[in-house]
Amino acid sequence: KAGVTQTPRYLIKTRGQQVTLSCSPISGHRSVSWYQQTPGQGLQFLFEYFSETQRNKGNFPGRFSGRQFSNSRSEMNVSTLELGDSALYLCASSLPSGRNPNTDTQYFGPGTRLTVL
Amino acid sequence: SQQGEEDPQALSIQEGENATMNCSYKTSINNLQWYRQNSGRGLVHLILIRSNEREKHSGRLRVTLDTSKKSSSLLITASRAADTASYFCATGQYAGGTSYGKLTFGQGTILTVHP
Numbered sequence: 001k002a003g004v005t006q007t008p009r010y011l012i013k014t015r016g017q018q019v020t021l022s023c024s025p026i027s028g029h030r031s032v033s034w035y036q037q038t039p040g041q042g043l044q045f046l047f048e049y050f051s052e053t054q055r056n057k058g059n060f061p062g063r064f065s066g067r068q069f070s071n072s073r074s075e076m077n078v079s080t081l082e083l084g085d086s087a088l089y090l091c092a093s094s095l096p097s098g099r100n101p102n103t104d105t106q107y108f109g110p111g112t113r114l115t116v117l
Numbered sequence: 118s119q120q121g122e123e124d125p126q127a128l129s130i131q132e133g134e135n136a137t138m139n140c141s142y143k144t145s146i147n148n149l150q151w152y153r154q155n156s157g158r159g160l161v162h163l164i165l166i167r168s169n170e171r172e173k174h175s176g177r178l179r180v181t182l183d184t185s186k187k188s189s190s191l192l193i194t195a196s197r198a199a200d201t202a203s204y205f206c207a208t209g210q211y212a213g214g215t216s217y218g219k220l221t222f223g224q225g226t227i228l229t230v231h232p
Contacts, residue, residue, distance in 0.1 A: 004159075006159075031217070031218050032218075033218040033219065033220070035220075035222075042222060042223075042224050042225070043205065043207075043222035044222075045218075045219045045220065045221070048217055048218025048219060049218075050217065050218065055217040055218065056217045056218050056219050058219070088157060090159060090160065092160075092220075094218070104148070104209055104218075105150065105162055105165050106150075106162065106218075106220060107162060108152070108159040108160040108161070108162070109159050110158055110159040111157075111158065111159050113157070
């Protein structure tokens with residue numbers, strides 16, 4: 001099976017712009033989670049989507065949003081970019097969850113490195 | 118916020134030696150997972166241990182979990198230069214069904230294996 005793919009891999013934007021990142025999960029996986037990784041804060045959970053619905057959200061401002069399509073592909077959007085948004089953005093997919101959380105292994109994509117100038 | 122601490126923050130060893138990394142967490146968990154990350158790339162899943170398990174093996178990896186102490190350890194035996202990476206523990210919590218898809222990561226241990 002193909003792994004989780006993320007596009008683009010690298011992105012350079014300027015403050016105030018907006019950006020959209022894309023994630024294609026492993027075939028058959030319906031849950032997609034997004035994380036932000038920075039040297040200062042480490043890996044932090046942004047949100048999770050399952051069957052086109054956001055089920056969980058981390059502690060990030062409303063400038064960070066996402067969505068999931070019927071084929072489980074997901075996008076995240078950051079509006080009005082700030083310098084502090086520079087980070088590696090990782091998405092992860094897993095099998096349908098909720099009923100058996102002990103099997104919720106998450107498989108990560110290679111990430112999108114966003115640089116905000 | 119991070120779930121807990123990983124210890125040590127950095128570990129430098131020679132090829133063939135064993136590497137042990139520890140992880141502590143704060144809240145009750147349903148499972149604990151270990152991931153490896155090479156040089157700012159994506160995370161590779163290594164092993165998942167459930168809260169009712171105490172020890173698990175996978176190849177050269179051995180993971181223990183002590184829920185009474187809220188801690189876990191990852192042992193890599195007979196390390197290789199290719200094991201050089203950052204290692205993270207991550208916990209999944211499902212209290213009240215509100216933590217779907219959320220893993221809470223530790224700060225990570227940077228492992229360097231010298232050939």
